[in-house]
Amino acid sequence: MNQREIAKLAGVSSATVSRVINHDPSVSPETAARVNEVIAKHGYVQNVIARSLKMANTKTIGFLVPDISNPFFPAVLSGIEAVCAKYRYNMIIQNTSEDRLREEAALETLLKQRVDGLLAILVTRDSEQLAKFQAMNIPVVLIDRLTTGGEYDSVTIDNAGGVAQGIEYLKRLGHARIAIIHVPTDISLGEERLNGYRLAMQEAGLEVLEEYIVNGNAIEEGGYLGAQELMRLPAPPTAIFAANNLMTMGAYKALADARMAIPKDVSLLGFDDFSLAGYLSPPITLINRPTSEMGRSAAEMLFERLTGNSERPVRQVVLPTALQIRSSCAQPKHSPSM
Template identity: 35%
Template sequence: MAARAGVSLGTASRVLSGHPATSPGARSRVTEAAAALGYRPNAQARSLRSTRTHTIGLLVSDVRNPFFADVAHAAEQAALDADYVTLLGNANEDVDQQDRYLETFLTQRVDGVVITPQGRGSGSLDTLIDSGMPIVFADRTVEGLDVPSVTTDSRPGLDEAIAHLAARGHTRIAFIGGPQSISTGRDRHDAFLEAMPAHGLEVAGELIAFGDFREASGTEAAERLLAVPDRPTALLAADNLMAVGALAAVRSHGLTIGADIDLIAFDDTEWFPFLDPPMSVIAHDPGAIGRHAVALLLRVIGGDTPESVVLPTKFVDRTRVAGSPHG
């Protein structure tokens, strides 16, 4: 019948069970096909489908990234408080691995999914949404998919960070961005492009490099930036792992952070204050992201269509010495 109606099994099932997340077109096609085929709902199958497993699937981008470990931990605790066990998957910043996990969450009949998406994947996210699975995006979103989300606004924290660097006299500020296929990669890049002129600074094309939100890519990006003839005096990395990678590159060039060059990371970690020197950061709250995401998911599971949540960022200045690194 789904085939006759030209819709997925999930859509057909949602229409017939009166689920709200169906388009008018799908509804009329499924209803017609059902009538033509003399469809009668199967009570047993319906009860099977509506059986709750009291599990939720949580797919994070990278379980070794302390930011996502904090999101996962907070989400899991919030879920347990509501009597749900969280099955955690690691997409490992890889779209194919994301596909594998989303399939598994479907066959394991989790009651809902929180995901920090890698992008749309090979239709796996569409399949999941189409199946009627309750779903919430955390930290990242996917353009064109209408899913409740919990994200952070990069702008306030990034603007304060650029103001801080401008006040320290920097003009050659480099940006190590994340993948532009990922919403947070785009947002942080856009926020950088906005903040620079707002503080009278010019964006130099050769001072922008992109990584993949992982450590090695931060090292490679910093190497490219430090090789620019009029080298940057400050680096701003779009996540904590690329900042650690950049730190390794800066050290290997014999440069001293705070004296020869400034380095600011997006994301805070519990050990950044103990670095040599302490890392200044654009901080947001991974715990709040995890808790809000589960709260939204429970509302979606309950049949609501909750509003998305946007959380703030702020700059945390850990500069030890007052001196300017390039004077």
């Protein structure tokens, strides 16, 4: 929808719409309210503003990150920065703190800043804000997490395959009572990893017990509480699979606080490497993924769009994971409860 169409619906001129958008005090409050009501109803507030502002390329891209304190995301950022430097582009980073409202505000801010492209790691799967970028022909590449609305280039990993690698390894060690502390399933990777756990357990001929499935909310505290809950069961698991790095740290701390020996009392397997994982006692076995490569691949895909290949079909790149064997998993023994 353009200014002329908004003007027609509001019963004013296109020039008046422009003045309202730019907060011209000469427009009466009644007229401004009528125009703003039409804009808000049709969901084009920032779409219209950005169209009026975007005169030329700004040599800037936006990077939407859900939790800059999580070591996974700075690792992705390092890959993006290398590509931005090659193309002499600047980057505006917006941290949403895993909050949907902050994500909406961040996307609006990036539109106001007239970014030429967007790299996004979303909080939820149904972000409607991305449609505004698409409507303005601003290329978007999703990283790590997918959305249910629209078709966008993306770079993700084989989440289900990574979980299967972990389950197969634990089974080879002799584990049958394998629990998972999972990421919320309203995030695409959370659903993929939990479904991957169920499928891998079934394919391994192992029973899936619902009490062995705990939502850790993708945070350290969730991993801590999840491990406590699992080890207090009458028949606790012999192995815990924590489905992201923060929950792995939380589970490790809970087991240490309970004076449970890893892996003598219970094995611990994580997902996503982190800087301390190899230096803990014992070092943590985990499913690793190419974090920096995810950032590089996504940025290269974005600049491919920006530098002339904007009409090519949507591409979805899925990168492999790798099992990093350290010392936190061993053959199962009887595990005392907490």
